[in-house]
Amino acid sequence: MFRNKSAEKEERRKSQRVISRELKVNNWQTSKTKMKELNYMFVQAKWITNDMIANENIMEYKYNEHKTVKHFDKDKNELFTEITLGAAIHQELCQKVQQDIKNLSKKKNKSKVGKLKFKSEVNCIPLRTGSFRLVNSRNIRIPGFKKITVRGIDNIPENAEFATAKLMKKASGIYIVITCYVEKEKKNISKEIGVDFGVKNTITTSEGKIYNCQVGESERLKRLSKKFNHSQKGSSSRNKLYKLLQKEYEHITNIRNDKGNKIYHELSRDTFVYYQDDNFNGWKSFNMGRKVQYGVLGRVKHHLSNSEYALDVKRFCATTKVCSNCGTVKPEKLGLDVRTFECDECGAKLDRDVNAAINIKLLGQHKRPESGIDFEKRDNPLASDSSDAKIA
Numbered sequence: 001m002f003r004n005k006s007a008e009k010e011e012r013r014k015s016q017r018v019i020s021r022e023l024k025v026n027n028w029q030t031s032k033t034k035m036k037e038l039n040y041m042f043v044q045a046k047w048i049t050n051d052m053i054a055n056e057n058i059m060e061y062k063y064n065e066h067k068t069v070k071h072f073d074k075d076k077n078e079l080f081t082e083i084t085l086g087a088a089i090h091q092e093l094c095q096k097v098q099q100d101i102k103n104l105s106k107k108k109n110k111s112k113v114g115k116l117k118f119k120s121e122v123n124c125i126p127l128r129t130g131s132f133r134l135v136n137s138r139n140i141r142i143p144g145f146k147k148i149t150v151r152g153i154d155n156i157p158e159n160a161e162f163a164t165a166k167l168m169k170k171a172s173g174i175y176i177v178i179t180c181y182v183e184k185e186k187k188n189i190s191k192e193i194g195v196d197f198g199v200k201n202t203i204t205t206s207e208g209k210i211y212n213c214q215v216g217e218s219e220r221l222k223r224l225s226k227k228f229n230h231s232q233k234g235s236s237s238r239n240k241l242y243k244l245l246q247k248e249y250e251h252i253t254n255i256r257n258d259k260g261n262k263i264y265h266e267l268s269r270d271t272f273v274y275y276q277d278d279n280f281n282g283w284k285s286f287n288m289g290r291k292v293q294y295g296v297l298g299r300v301k302h303h304l305s306n307s308e309y310a311l312d313v314k315r316f317c318a319t320t321k322v323c324s325n326c327g328t329v330k331p332e333k334l335g336l337d338v339r340t341f342e343c344d345e346c347g348a349k350l351d352r353d354v355n356a357a358i359n360i361k362l363l364g365q366h367k368r369p370e371s372g373i374d375f376e377k378r379d380n381p382l383a384s385d386s387s388d389a390k391i392a
């Protein structure tokens with residue numbers, strides 16, 4: 001019975017994709033006591049985390065043996081407080097810390113268990129599947145709270161199947177981030193393009209369209225950080241500025257996210273996208289909970305890497321020095337200041353990034369039989385794996 005159920009689930013997952021949606025706790029409609037209780041959850045999460053880190057054998061740490069945790073007050077006096085968080089959350093938190101340590105040791109490529117630092121704050125509390133549910137279009141139930149008024153429920157697709165959730169504390173407030181499964185989009189692909197990620201924060205398509213991905217720091221951010229740097233350490237005005245700064249960072253991150261989403265949707269509308277990712281670092285470990293510091297370009301790449309209608313051609317290939325028209329390879333790499341590609345062989349003359357994007361498309365089509373391109377007929381060195389088009 002159980003096996004059948006999990007097999008059924010596995011089958012269903014094949015036609016689904018994962019999305020996450022943020023619900024913001026509505027400050028105006030939530031009582032002060034409730035807000036305090038919510039905030040106290042993060043305080044307890046910090047205590048639990050630090051209690052674990054202080055423990056000699058973290059991997060053996062069992063939440064139900066540590067219902068009272070040791071922590072310190074402002075004057076570094078030891079205090080012992082009983083945890084009032086629900087058992088499920090308490091357990092989940094402990095498992096998360098243990099997982100973090102495992103990941104850390106994996107990252108360092110050592111068999112030894114990594115070491116975590118004490119946390120000055122913990123801003124993310126995991127909620128396991130089934131421990132939360134929507135009450136109606138404005139309220140959600142989470143462990144310890146029968147009803148919390150949130151905004152954003154209408155952004156969750158109707159047939160979404162909930163997986164896990166996270167309670168998150170940000171500069172602008174408290175959020176419940178829900179991860180859910182939804183039916184995969186069915187797209188009618190009418191064309192294929194290649195895209196080139198430029199060094200100067202641009203995306204160029206094989207059709208010659210250029211997207212500017214620059215979202216700089218705001219004037220307000222510059223002003224605030226200047227003020228912050230000149231403020232006295234430990235002063236209340238510095239604290240205030242810190243909070244304002246965090247809020248501004250969050251604001252800029254949101255703008256970047258929006259822009260990334262927009263560009264991705266424009267690129268991928270009815271389109272199969274080929275791209276090449278030379279420096280793909282850390283996107284696999286992308287975590288909504290972390291303070292996100294990445295450009296718009298990274299966001300677009302992240303979307304593409306998650307899409308079924310995009311393919312990373314992967315190979316680090318000399319897409320800039322090959323003529324996309326006749327396939328002739330230039331003996332030398334094009335300098336960064338050379339903006340136009342000119343072929344000595346066939347006389348083709350086009351923008352260097354567009355040339356690269358077309359090559360990426362050709363390379364991708366070769367890798368993807370469904371594209372229906374007959375490459376036998378095309379003598380493009382990029383299409384052959386044994387070519388010397390690769391950069392050494």
Ligand SMILES: [Zn+2]
Nearest residue numbers: 323326343346
């Ligand atoms: Zn040529």
